[in-house]
Amino acid sequence: MGIRDIIEGKREWRAHIARVDALPPDYQIVYKEIQKYLFKIGPVELVDGSLLSGIVDFFEEGVASNKGVIELIGNDVAAFCDDLVKDSRTYADIYQESMIGSQRRRK
Structure with missing residues (x-):
């Protein structure tokens, strides 16, 4: 990864955060909780950024429709x-698979 990639990544992240900051306060709170949860469970798709951007898109549509955030997500x-990432591999899955593989090699 070159310096240009890093700079572009930062630029994209700042634009993403600006979109989150433009949401109503209740949406921002829920988004931050979602982000914290997803960072904790670590779905592999989180790295490419489309998952979080998709959530912001979904929230922006909810705001435009005058829906509360709880109406959208429950x-x-x-x-x-969990429903968003139910079919996704997580870093925990990868780690668990590697541990099982290493235990099999020892036997």
Whole structure:
């Protein structure tokens, strides 16, 4: 990864955060909770940025439709996130697979 890639990545992240900051306060709070949860469970797709951008797109549509954030995602942020990434591999999955593989090699 070159310096230009790093600079472009920062530029894209700042633009993303500006979109989040433009959301109503209740949406911002929920977005930050979603982001924290996703960073914790670590879906592999999170790296390319499309997952978080898609959530902001979804929230922007909800705001435009005059819907509350709870109307969109329900009462359980974790359940919403789990549903988003249910078919995704996580870094925890990769780690677990590597541990199982290393245990098999020892036998």
